[in-house]
Amino acid sequence: MNSTSDHINMADHDNSPPGPPDTTTTRVRLAIAVLVTYVCLFNGLTAFGLVGPDEPRYAAIARDMAVSDDWVTPRLHGEPWLEKPILYYWVAAVGYRVFGDSEWAARLPSVAGAATSMLALGWLARRFYGGPTAALFVLLFPSSIAILVFARAATTDMLFSATLALALASSAPLVLLRQPRGTLGYQIGFGAALGLAVLAKGPAGVVLAGSAIVIGALLARRLPLVWRLAGPWSLGTFALVALPWYVLCALRNPEFIQVFLISHNVERFLTPVFQHQQPFWYFAPVLLLGLAPWTAAIVATVYAAATTVTRRDWVGSPSMFLAGWVIFPVVFFSLSQSKLPGYVLPAMPAAIILLARALALAMTRPAAARAVGLGTAAVLAVMAVAFLVSPGVASAGVEAGAVRPLGVLLSLATVATGYVGSRGRIHAGVAVAALTIALGLWQLNATLMPRLDPGISTRVTAREARHLADGEPVRTYALHRAWQYGLEYYLHRALPEWTSDTPSGALVVTNQRGMRAMQLEGAGIVVLRNVSADAMLVRTDPNGERLTIGP
Template sequence: MLAGAALNQRSRSYTDWLLLAGFCGFLFFWGLGYFGLIGADEPRYAQVAREMLERRNWITPFLDGKPWLEKPVLYYWEAMLVYSVAGVSDWAARVPSALNATLMSIAVYLFLRRFRPAFQLDGALMTASAAGVIGFARAASMDMPLAAMFTIALLGWYGWYESGAKRYLALFYVSLGLATLAKGPVAPFLAAAIIIIFAVTATHLILVVRTFWIPGIVLFCAITLPWYIAVQIKNPEFFRVFVLQHNLARFGTDLYQHKESFWYYVPVLLLGLIPWTVFVAAALLESIRAWWSERKQSFQPENALTVFLVTWLIVPGVFFSFSQSKLPGYMLPALPAGTLLLAEYIRRRVLMADPRPDYLLVICHSIVAAFPLIPALMLNYIPLQHRLPWGSALAISSALAAALAIAMVVTLRTQLGLGMLRFVTLIPVVLSLAAVLRNAAPTLDATLSARPLVNQIDRMENKRLPIAGFRLSQETEYGLEFYRNQIIARYNWGQIPFGEHLVVAPSGLQSAIAEKVADRRVLYLGTFAPQGLDYYWVGAKGSH
């Protein structure tokens, strides 16, 4: 019997790994290049990594041939390694985030298997399939490397707290060092805040002192200090630009025009946890209610993980709510705490032989989980019409979402209940992502990325002329730079190339361009209609 049990356990482990690998491959890697880099950050970060690789410079980030010191280096290093193997492309620029998201999901699985066995696959798949995780796992940015390393660090710390094994504390310091290379001092600051608040709540303040482990601090410094010292030596302005402007000033002022309301991160967190939002909220409220009712009693060690996860979930949102610059990615490190809290909630309910959730909870969850399928199926219309289309397409997608929601309600109210939560909830996740990538990707590419614009220009122009922009958005400027691999001259800043060149501008600005280059000829070449952009040739009169 023991041999049979061991065989079953091994078989389940193989199945878990296959499912986790399959879902991570689909959620994070499939179709990474179906649409081009979007926004200002994706093409900018991708181009910085390319310029560093071309210079063989692993210390100073460069953009437009000049040092660009706004962010630390971990993402750039990862992208450079991928570029070295797979070549420079938008797909390759997104691979580091996908790999980090996969690593984070694996870490959640291993943590739960070691410390809360039986529902490790639930926790890993719920983490991988949260909307915020999927979105940032498919983006060329620093946010996912930070979130992954931060998550592994905190899981390592809690592993040390529960087991006393120093290898987990070493993992904490190593991962925290990498998180600091991903996005700077915010990682150790948030980790310290979470650990201190947990120690206070657990009435075990000695934890804070014990966390200061000399070998771990040496590991942290060995990982972080070499690059920070080297970049400061080579670029004396680094401290001012990175620390003073892009950390302190970003937090304390609206210098970068990202001001939002104090409560901004409440909807960001709720949206980022879709499709698990309803049950995470239920798990959070139950945990807070239990803690409040037992607050006058001595701290119960069996509740330690729940208290730690609640602290981890709440602290980043509270901290960044006081920041004058707010962006959605700032909440990404908190999302794994929510899905881990839900996995622990499911484990407790199943162990208590109470796996059937309330009707209202199930109905709300099913609606939240199934509803995204409607805009996912309609997404190829929205960028062009700026609304959901009425008619048969909307009716069919709504009917499909409603059918899925009803099926989820019926399934979750059976005796299996929460034991089926991950399976039934992943169905609309898979369908929604497939719809976005297969149906809407061409529309997203045409309306949000510079890639099709550059492809159209390249088909008309084979001389690889210098290129300029006039009254363009940052998104378009950085996109042109990445896909042309050229520095974009900005007419707005008086950067008008001396010789023959191309210029891209919003439609209808030919006369304004002609005024900028009064002594030269401006020839209209074409229009990229999806983004309302025209492109022109500018050269000496009598040429072309």
């Protein structure tokens, strides 16, 4: 092996046709990449309200932080909430101060994390593989299902993934290059990224990044160079970024270590205490779906990996190093007793670089290029059929065929991608598919999501409750916790539960099951609004409808 200053394994470089693309082609590609990125990451962030139990909780904590100026202890309705570390709340709180009270502010950390990941890893792809791989990566990354979904979620997952992406980008030159230029900058950057990862998710940041680096370095035969990452600059920067908040939070909240470190880290991994049990193979389909519509490129990636191993070209191989960042998160969380789709998100960025690299290599092999192009068209065809035959969501007022226009769009994209793919024009095929995903997402945000909003979010229900309450207290009864947290977020307060002792005339948000239970306890009910299958607004009234049980 040559050991010149910036040498890497040239077998890992793209063997693209010589000569850069002309200026017009470059501008068109750049415009497409910007458009796809904007639509997939930034468009439609307020098309629907906060959903699930996590989004409204995290957003409420961040909003309270922006108002209270307490930047140490996360609080939910005034009470310490110590299940997650602080980074999401800090970024979202800044968003609330800048953009006001909106879903945009709540989802800002994830959007910023996705954009940061794309920039950092786009640079990494260009640094180690060249322009063609980087150009493909910036199309694949924002249009992958996992990225565009988690980039618009007010949760910690994408922000955590972004901090690990920064750790990957700063560690790769130190591990793969014998004499990298800017060693000090990479070391400081790595320490800062690792510190942010710990602020985003806790000790898992060190476990994932450290283990992925070791495995990647082993595969690339660069294990001795890993010690560059443990120098005083890296460790000092890490301590400076990560430790102050942990120390302050523990001093102010003695229960912090038990609640956060023990219950929500150790117990979550080792036991099914949080009821997120799934089979060992759970993340295999999650990865396949999350990488769609680029799933067909996995075959090309496996072929490229097999070629690297067969030729014994793994020494100093960036692809082998990246493989460690895919393998370890998947295996680690497959062993966990708690599994959720977002857990495997840190593996996605490295996987997408490998997909882009495999596609760039396939450009020089006509048969491989055609196979990948037709495979991508086949994935789009499956997606098209799914939307064409969708039965709709009757409970949310979405009739069968409501998403059929999206199925038609995907069908047209299937034909176009298949045509250019059959001619081996990989970049054109990727551009068509990415534009289709972006256009389809724009269509969903503009037409379908506002119709789904009352059934998946509490935003509409809260608006109706605020109008009907006219300043009086709002109560809830028998709601799923997602709806309880959501209503509390939009109504800016903790909501008490209705009991049989509650005075008559109370405004209650409940559902069909809850209304029947209230009637069984003797309450007369007047239905005011039936918002969705999960939420209805009722008022207790002595003259209201009661449940009559026959003899």
